[in-house]
Amino acid sequence: MRWARIGMQAPSLVILMLVLAFPLVYSLLLSFQSYSPVDPAADGRWIGLDNYARMFTDTQFGQAILVTLGYVVLAVALETLLGLVLGIWLSRLVRTRRLMTSLLLLPMIATPLVVGLMFSFGLNPQFGYMTSALQSLGLIGEAGVLDSPVGAFAALVVMDVWEWTPFIALMVLAGLSAAPEAQIQAAQLDGCSTFQIYWHVMLPMIRPVIGVAILFRATEAIRMFDQVYILTGGGPGSATTVNDIFQYRVSFTAFDMSYGATLGIATFAVVVTLTWVLFRYLNRRGAA
Amino acid sequence: MYIPPSLPRTRPVSMSRRVVLAGSLTGALLLTACGGSSDDLDPSAAGGWSQEYAGTELNVLAEATLNSDILAQMAPEFTSMTGIEVTIETAPFAQLVQRATLDFSTSQGDFDVVSIPYDYLGAYAGSGYLEDFAPLMEANADKVSDDFSQENVIPGLWDTAAQWDGAYYGMPSNSAVTMMMYRQDLFEDESEQAAFMDAYGYELAPATTWEQYADIAEFFTRDAGEQLAGETLSEPLYGVTLAGKRHEAAVFEWLNYANSFGGGVLSPEGELILDTDESVDSLDYMSSLGEFAPPGYTSATWDEVTAQLQQGIAVQAISWGDTAGAMENPDQSAVVGKMAYGDIPVLDEGDEHHALHGAWTYGISTEASDADAAYLFVAWALSEPVQKQIGEMGGVPATFSAFEDPELLETLPSWPQQLRSLENAVARPRNAEWPQMLDQLMLQVSNGLVGEATPQEALTDAQDEITGILGDKLPLTEF
Numbered sequence: 001m002r003w004a005r006i007g008m009q010a011p012s013l014v015i016l017m018l019v020l021a022f023p024l025v026y027s028l029l030l031s032f033q034s035y036s037p038v039d040p041a042a043d044g045r046w047i048g049l050d051n052y053a054r055m056f057t058d059t060q061f062g063q064a065i066l067v068t069l070g071y072v073v074l075a076v077a078l079e080t081l082l083g084l085v086l087g088i089w090l091s092r093l094v095r096t097r098r099l100m101t102s103l104l105l106l107p108m109i110a111t112p113l114v115v116g117l118m119f120s121f122g123l124n125p126q127f128g129y130m131t132s133a134l135q136s137l138g139l140i141g142e143a144g145v146l147d148s149p150v151g152a153f154a155a156l157v158v159m160d161v162w163e164w165t166p167f168i169a170l171m172v173l174a175g176l177s178a179a180p181e182a183q184i185q186a187a188q189l190d191g192c193s194t195f196q197i198y199w200h201v202m203l204p205m206i207r208p209v210i211g212v213a214i215l216f217r218a219t220e221a222i223r224m225f226d227q228v229y230i231l232t233g234g235g236p237g238s239a240t241t242v243n244d245i246f247q248y249r250v251s252f253t254a255f256d257m258s259y260g261a262t263l264g265i266a267t268f269a270v271v272v273t274l275t276w277v278l279f280r281y282l283n284r285r286g287a288a
Numbered sequence: 289m290y291i292p293p294s295l296p297r298t299r300p301v302s303m304s305r306r307v308v309l310a311g312s313l314t315g316a317l318l319l320t321a322c323g324g325s326s327d328d329l330d331p332s333a334a335g336g337w338s339q340e341y342a343g344t345e346l347n348v349l350a351e352a353t354l355n356s357d358i359l360a361q362m363a364p365e366f367t368s369m370t371g372i373e374v375t376i377e378t379a380p381f382a383q384l385v386q387r388a389t390l391d392f393s394t395s396q397g398d399f400d401v402v403s404i405p406y407d408y409l410g411a412y413a414g415s416g417y418l419e420d421f422a423p424l425m426e427a428n429a430d431k432v433s434d435d436f437s438q439e440n441v442i443p444g445l446w447d448t449a450a451q452w453d454g455a456y457y458g459m460p461s462n463s464a465v466t467m468m469m470y471r472q473d474l475f476e477d478e479s480e481q482a483a484f485m486d487a488y489g490y491e492l493a494p495a496t497t498w499e500q501y502a503d504i505a506e507f508f509t510r511d512a513g514e515q516l517a518g519e520t521l522s523e524p525l526y527g528v529t530l531a532g533k534r535h536e537a538a539v540f541e542w543l544n545y546a547n548s549f550g551g552g553v554l555s556p557e558g559e560l561i562l563d564t565d566e567s568v569d570s571l572d573y574m575s576s577l578g579e580f581a582p583p584g585y586t587s588a589t590w591d592e593v594t595a596q597l598q599q600g601i602a603v604q605a606i607s608w609g610d611t612a613g614a615m616e617n618p619d620q621s622a623v624v625g626k627m628a629y630g631d632i633p634v635l636d637e638g639d640e641h642h643a644l645h646g647a648w649t650y651g652i653s654t655e656a657s658d659a660d661a662a663y664l665f666v667a668w669a670l671s672e673p674v675q676k677q678i679g680e681m682g683g684v685p686a687t688f689s690a691f692e693d694p695e696l697l698e699t700l701p702s703w704p705q706q707l708r709s710l711e712n713a714v715a716r717p718r719n720a721e722w723p724q725m726l727d728q729l730m731l732q733v734s735n736g737l738v739g740e741a742t743p744q745e746a747l748t749d750a751q752d753e754i755t756g757i758l759g760d761k762l763p764l765t766e767f
Contacts (some may be wrong), residue, residue: 037393039720041761060731060753125584126601145584149740152587189620235534236586237740238731252386254724255411 024268030261032225038255051262061263063238064246071153071242072221075160080214082161083168087200090169091176101173102164112163116230119159123231149239156240159227164217171213175206208282215278222271243267316413329371336433336666342371342660348665349388350403351648352378353610355462355683359669362677366668372661381405381536385723392417397655400662403461406449406647409724410718410766413457419652421456424663426449429606432584433662435671440687442707448715449647453766457651459666460686462610464646465709466544467702468501469597469612470494472628474508477517483507494630498545498573501528501633505580508603525579529593529602534734537589539726540644542733544606544714545570547642548634553717553725553754558763563744563751571736571743579736586738598623606632608646609709612702613682629705631712643709644716645685719767723758 020287031051036042055061086104090097107115122130125144134140145151179202187201224245228234234241241249247267251260329342350356360376367373377399379387388402392412404412412418425438438446438459444462474480475492484492488503495501505527510516512524531537536765546552551567554560561567582596594611596602598621615621615627631641650666652659668674673686679696684706690696691707717725728750736746755762 036720036724037389038408038415038723040415041720126582126596140607141583144587146587147584147738149738231586233534235731235734236738237534237735239738239740241731249727253382254727255389256724 007176008165027261027264030258031265033258033260036255037257042256044258046097047258051259052266054259055262055266060238060241061246064241064243067153067238068222068224068242068243071156071160071224072218075157075164075221076214076217078157078161079165079168079217080210081214082165084172084210086165086169087172087176090173101170104169107163108166110163112226113230115159115163116227119155119227120231146232147236149236152236152240155231156228156242157223159231160221160224166218168210168213171209172206175209176202179205211278211282215275215282219271219275222267295599296627330368331486333369335369336435337366337369337664338428338431339369340349340431341658341664343373344371344658344661345373346375346400346657346662347389347398348374348376348403349399350376350378350498351384351385351405351462352380353462353502353683354613354681355610356403357676358678358681358683359674361681362674366546366665366717370661370664370668374665387393388412392653394654395655397653397657400653400656400658401665402651402653404458404647404651405715406645406649407718407722409449409452409457409649409651411720411723412651413452413455414720417651417654418457419654419659419662421450421458421652421663424659425650428660428663428667431660432667433671435673437672440669440672440675440689442686442688442691443643444710444713445647445686448645448713449649458649459646459670461650461666461669462646463684463686463706463710464610464648465706466540466606466632466644466646467609467612467661467705468495468604468630468632469607469615469627469702470504470630471600471623471626473626474517474603477547480517494628495604495633496631497637498548498633498635502573502577502580504528504604505577509580512612523601526582526596526602527604528577529581529588529596529605530574530577530585531589531593532574532578532581532586532734532737533589534730535589536726536730537593538733538737539729540646540716541606542571542574542729544632544642544644545574547644547714548574548632548639550635553729554764555766558765558767560751560754560758560762562754563748568743568747571733571747575737575743586734597627600626606720608704610646610684612706613684616699616701617682627700627701631705631708641712643713645710645713685736717764717767719764721761722743724757725754728757 032046032048033043033044034042034047034050069076090100090104092098110118119130122128123145125131125142125147129146131140131144134145135142145155183201183205184197187197192200223244224242225248228240228242228245229248232240234245243263247260247263250256250263331337331339350359356376356378360378363374363376378384383405383758385405385408388399388404388408391398391402392415400648429642441460442463445463446456449460450456452456481492484504487507492504492507508516508525508527510521510525512521514521516525531541546567549566549570549748551561551564551570553562582588582602585592590608590611593602593605593607594614597605597607597611598614600622612627612629616624618624624734632643634641650669652662652666656662670686672687672689675687675690676693676696678685678691679690679700685691691703697703716722732741732746732750732753735741735749736743741749742744758764
């Protein structure tokens with residue numbers, strides 16, 4: 001019986017091994033080598049921990065990590081705040097809730113590439129409609145948004161917030177819809193105001209849902225690539241060089257494959273650790 | 289005419305050789321016909337090309353340019369003459385390099401012929417991914433038509449695009465080269481000439497020095513509502529446009545300034561010279577032009593430069609010759625007949641002008657299904673009629689015959705300058721580490737332009753990073 005069970009699971013386990021374990025193990029091995037497909041001197045010879053040592057002293061990688069952290073924290077924080085407000089607003093709608101919910105889905109269903117192109121056209125310094133709008137409001141100068149490091153970074157954050165706030169809003173809406181009525185009615189009978197009901201009763205009830213949504217968004221935002229590649233290419237300077245763009249440049253522009261693999265392994269380790277910590281936190285909250 | 293030293297000369301085909309050739313062709317045809325791969329092949333339509341490789345299927349990977357599109361359109365002609373089937377795939381610069389590298393490094397052999405940017409020659413040839421052309425040319429000397437002549441290919445292109453470490457690993461596929469583009473109609477306007485003379489004390493003329501280039505940029509930069517050549521501007525006008533994004537385009541543009549300032553990436557001795565005063569001054573100069581460029585030039589590549597010239601909102605630029613056709617295209621351009629083209633300016637009057645090569649190379653993969661058939665295709669692509677057709681359809685040829693063709697010269701005002709630029713152009717480094725060096729340069733040139741670092745700091749950082757990349761390979765012996 002036991003062997004039959006293993007046999008039944010074997011096909012999916014083999015596929016999982018191929019698509020997950022093999023690249024990971026291969027990358028791990030590569031990270032201990034010196035390999036570039038365009039440099040005969042980097043012929044795949046074993047160099048031990050040299051790539052890892054290089055990573056810890058690589059200021060450009062450090063800068064990319066800082067940019068990524070700043071981007072993830074800012075974007076996800078704004079999305080959570082706005083998503084919460086939007087979710088509560090949606091929950092209070094009666095007739096138009098379905099329509100508004102459908103409309104909110106639009107940014108999410110656009111592919112990242114299209115979102116990047118949309119903002120790229122919109123923020124074109126000469127002809128972009130977003131540039132014109134911002135200029136007419138006096139928010140930016142004639143050089144546009146993408147000309148300055150701060151402007152380009154802000155554009156990335158705004159683009160992510162525009163695309164993913166609806167996700168948080170929908171999660172909040174789902175949480176609120178599933179919240180038990182009894183506690184809410186009890187709070188109403190006790191004379192709580194609407195704000196107090198949301199703040200002291202409903203919000204704590206949907207906290208695990210918000211936690212999961214934040215976790216999803218954070219792990220997604222850490223992997224941000226397409227939009228940045230299209231909109232800024234990581235520039236100006238290194239202002240928008242997030243971790244994935246940096247790794248892409250190392251691996252596929254400079255073709256330093258082994259160092260790229262090292263960075264990939266390090267990122268994987270960080271993301272796994274973060275996810276583990278967050279799940280533990282959520283489990284503890286759930287148990288409590 | 290120039291003939292690369294290590295390449296066998298193509299031999300004029302004598303009458304007796306033609307007879308032998310015809311006989312061998314017939315034999316080959318019979319053989320291939322037995323294989324069922326050249327049933328429809330007409331020997332009289334061969335046009336001097338061998339039909340020995342009929343039935344071979346070639347996959348070509350080429351840059352996404354007009355040249356490649358034209359070749360793809362013309363490929364059926366090649367097939368009808370030789371029986372060799374050709375499929376041409378195109379990709380933009382970065383994607384092409386990635387696909388080619390993946391194909392080469394995994395020995396997939398998906399592509400028989402790959403058109404590569406010449407600065408990857410060291411990387412690919414040095415890694416043993418490309419066929420040495422000399423044996424192929426020798427073996428197939430009597431299988432190519434008289435329409436192909438290696439002497440017809442522009443010499444500088446041979447050296448830059450094909451030669452590496454004493455051998456030839458391809459043939460030039462695209463003769464892109466930089467030149468100065470400017471609005472001739474504005475330069476010839478008398479009121480503008482007088483105003484310029486008043487302001488700068490010398491005659492308005494196409495810049496020959498960088499100082500003049502900057503003066504002209506400043507002079508023509510005007511707000512909407514100001515006068516230009518007797519008319520009121522409805523939109524602002526900018527004296528110059530340039531590529532400043534963190535992108536290859538900005539590095540290549542900077543190299544034009546750096547070369548004439550006496551700086552650049554490597555000295556003739558192979559030492560890094562990024563942090564020299566000359567290199568720093570040239571980046572400082574490039575940055576200073578930003579004041580007279582359309583807003584947002586630090587997020588512009590060659591695409592935006594071309595568009596801004598076409599729209600007539602910029603007066604001059606250092607740009608690629610293969611975009612000149614777009615200036616004269618009435619469907620796309622507001623400046624048809626108004627542009628003129630000149631040499632890249634120099635630092636001091638009397639200095640030698642230097643353009644920058646942007647050539648591409650047809651290389652044949654060592655995993656090619658049939659390297660001889662692939663060679664025939666490359667030779668055909670560089671043959672006189674094909675090159676002329678490329679010119680007629682707006683592409684950029686690589687041969688003297690096309691650049692000097694009287695019919696083409698009548699309709700393509702940029703061509704004499706392109707040829708001049710090709711004759712004085714210098715190359716970017718082509719060593720195996722260049723991709724890593726270029727990545728660092730993209731970052732640091734961008735840092736210097738947006739003010740994240742001073743030009744001195746940016747290029748010092750670039751020097752340090754690239755020194756780390758090259759390590760004990762410095763000074764480079766081959767680059």
